[in-house]
Amino acid sequence: MALFQIFFFVVFSFIFLPVQSSTRTEICPVFCGDKLIRFPFRLSNQPDRCGYPRFNLTCKTQTKPILTLPFSGEFIVENIDYLYQNLESYVFLNCSNGAIPKQLPQVRYISCLSGETFSVIAIPANRLDEYRSLSWTCMNIGKVLVPPWDPNYGMRLTWNEPDCLSCEIGGGNCMFKSDTGLDIRCSGGFSSGIPRSAIIGISFGVGIFLICVLRLVRHLRRKANNIYTDYQRHNLEISGPAVVRPRSATDDAKGLDGPSIKAYPITLLGESRRLPRPSDNTCSICLCEYQANGKLRTIPDCKHYFHAICIDEWLKLNAACPICRNTPQTSTPAA
Incomplete structure (x- = not known):
């Protein structure tokens, strides 16, 4: 929305500011x-x-x-x-009266500079080659930039x-x-030579382009949201209804005291490192494999093994098993 406000502000500035300033x-x-x-x-x-x-x-x-x-x-x-404000280059010639033909198109007779025995004429510099014969019989006075004029129309002033x-x-x-x-x-104009109507047309063209881009972006976002919604709905249908387990008092159980922890069985591993369950070869707390002569402690109710040093620190804070989250019924919370 802010983009549209900026666009219309710029367009109206082009249209109305020159009018107001004038x-x-x-x-x-x-x-x-x-x-x-x-x-x-x-x-x-x-x-x-x-x-x-x-x-x-x-x-x-x-x-x-x-x-x-x-x-x-x-x-x-x-x-x-x-x-247009322009000047033309003329060559002024001083000629004797007998040297000037009667009909000379493009030749201007300068009466105020002429006398009884001579005449001063002016020829456009770009037409001098057509009157080359005059340059042989007339004296060149000089080349001057003057406003062009026509004896049948008048003089042009610039x-x-x-x-x-x-x-x-x-x-x-x-x-x-x-x-x-x-x-x-x-x-009311632009010194760069671009008409104001062209500037306004370009501004509206850019505005229409931006509108099309924004509509396309909004359409793509809406389409993406629909795809995401369908994907979530599909996943919910596959996974089925969610099962929510009520939070029990055991979730907030406090840690055990020292005597209760010491009461849990201790196992000293031999060279074979065999345990009742072959998959129990890694401590779930520190994620390290059990080594020979390692000291393990077992939670009696669930029979899960851990490094004694790891589970002792755990049970001081939480009485539940780190794996199954079950709390032994015979545990005594720490005071």
């Missing part, structure tokens, strides 16, 4: 049109702890969020990818801090650890 700080998800705005972003009318510093958006038209960049203006946010990649992969949401400071934590 109430201490705010996640504050909100929509601007069809765009979900959540940590590290926040709308300007939300509490400061809903988002990371400088990740502020506005929702003026209630359809698309607006990002305001200092000295640049306002930009419409078409999409927010909370999972961020490195806060780093929520591992949390997002694990199915959780980034949020502040406390009401102060900029330390973040993961809520």
Whole structure:
């Protein structure tokens, strides 16, 4: 029973502890049109702890969020990818105007760096082999890691801090650890990359396995008990009814006094060590064989032989014969 309590405690901890902990700080998800705005972003009318510093958006038209960049203006946010935050490598080239073909897919024209007689272009580093002719007529400025952009779509902005990649992969949401400071934590997910639903499923699977094992163990124990009970019943039927002998007063008889013990006959064994009963060749008290010239004492009523020194000590404590447990009727208890 204790095993089941531990199992359910662990499962419920996985399910409910992340939910309870997330109430201490705010996640504050909100929509601007069809765009979900959540940590590290926040709308300007939300509490400061809903988002990371400088990740502020506005929702003026209630359809698309607006990002305001200092000295640049306002930009419409078409999409927010909370999972992947990447940079691409571009090669920047300075070319004369006559050296640039009109149609160059994957080539980006940088107007702010260009002049009247020259143009600055950027080519993805992994596509440079396709435009090898430009490297002969243009001057290589350098290779730079920049956010990828598309002139027909806009520029893609990325961020490195806060780093929520591992949390997002694990199915959780980034949020502040406390009401102060900029330390973040993961809520509702597992940083190891295992979704919470998978953890819960594994826990229930282990629980079902343990239940099956316990039921099997209990079944085997019950079967073993039944076999043992049948075995005992079978033995009782074979042995028949037990005979119980009432305890008599002779069972508690006291030892004999010295004169009574000395009155018991003494036998001195010869070289042949013969006794009336051939089987009487061992003392039942010390379990040693009788030797020639050994002194034996006999209990008269039952004719059992013992070493004199052994039976003398016995009779001082108990008047009954060590073999048949009969007490001589003529014995005198010790005072």
